[in-house]
Amino acid sequence: DxxxxxxxxxxxxxxxxxHLPCNHSTISGTDYxxxxxxxxxxxxxxxIHGLTxxxxxxxxxxxxxxxxxxxxxxxxxxxxxxxxxxxxxLRDGTGGGSNYKLTFGKGTLLTVNP
Amino acid sequence: xxxxxxxxxxQVLKTGQSMTLQCAQDMNHEYMSWYRQDPGMGLxxxxxxxxxxxxxxxxxxxxxxxxxxxxxxFPLRLLSAAPSQTSVYFCASSYIRGNSPLHxxxxxxxxxx
Numbered sequence: 001d002x003x004x005x006x007x008x009x010x011x012x013x014x015x016x017x018x019h020l021p022c023n024h025s026t027i028s029g030t031d032y033x034x035x036x037x038x039x040x041x042x043x044x045x046x047x048i049h050g051l052t053x054x055x056x057x058x059x060x061x062x063x064x065x066x067x068x069x070x071x072x073x074x075x076x077x078x079x080x081x082x083x084x085x086x087x088x089x090l091r092d093g094t095g096g097g098s099n100y101k102l103t104f105g106k107g108t109l110l111t112v113n114p
Numbered sequence: 115x116x117x118x119x120x121x122x123x124x125q126v127l128k129t130g131q132s133m134t135l136q137c138a139q140d141m142n143h144e145y146m147s148w149y150r151q152d153p154g155m156g157l158x159x160x161x162x163x164x165x166x167x168x169x170x171x172x173x174x175x176x177x178x179x180x181x182x183x184x185x186x187x188f189p190l191r192l193l194s195a196a197p198s199q200t201s202v203y204f205c206a207s208s209y210i211r212g213n214s215p216l217h218x219x220x221x222x223x224x225x226x227x
Contacts (some may be wrong), residue, residue: 032212043118043204043218044157087156093212098136100145100164100174100217104157 001052003027004088010111012078013074015088017055020073020108027068031090035073038085047086051093083112116140120219127195127226135190135222140227143217146208148186151221152199155214157204163188163209167217195226 005023012018024033034049048055048062050071055062061074075082087107092099138189139146147162149172158188159172177192177199188207192199203222208214 012149028213034215036216043220044206044216045218049215050214088121091212091214099210100147100162100170101159102147103159103173104149106156107152 003090003103004070004105004109006086006088006105007069008106009111011077011111011113012075013048014080015077018078018082018110018112020075020086020088020110021070022072023071024069024088024090027090028092030093032093033062033071034089035060036087036089036104037082038087039081040084042086044087047089049091052067060108078110079111080112085109118205118219120203120222122222124223125225127192128223129196129226131195132191132193133195135203135205137188137190137207137219137223139188139205139207139217140186140208141217142185144185145214146182146197146205146207147172147216148175148178148180148188149204149206150206151197151202154212160190160203167204171181192224195224198223200226203217208213215226 035047038044050062063072075077087106118139147158149157158174161180163169205219206216208216
């Protein structure tokens, strides 16, 4: 059963911020929240991850709710190259089966309008 | 540093044929895994490995075999291909730590007729 829930699709305009939500109400205290994206006809690529605190990198920002039951991937200025499927997954930091049997749902298809 | 390399990029098989999809990584990652992706679907885990000599099943293991004799390589074998195995296959690797990002290959597009 799905550990994370994401909207099927979202739309944005170029150069505007995009907030992609992810719900993970059954997250455990040792689960890291990872985000990946998949451009058309390519393999998924890592975007960002976090545990409790908000995180920033050159690609995006990750905002994690205080109770950790949801998170938001923020693209500060969407470009046409950001059009992709975005996946949110959980990965157990303690190791073991739940760390290895990583489940990717259908993700969120982001459309960026010029 | 090539990352995760998958070969071939494309393959067409007839029903009943066998083949091996190759996956190699040069990052000394302990964890390697195989996913399949069908049109409009997410990624489904086939098999994974946490080190040489250690493999385990994912969500959809039937019809596929794996082995891990070295850290670098994790081949996926289809012993008797079926049309239901038509899909895009992705290999991924990472360190086994939970905060380690997965690195994916560019995929193998397999068609079984």
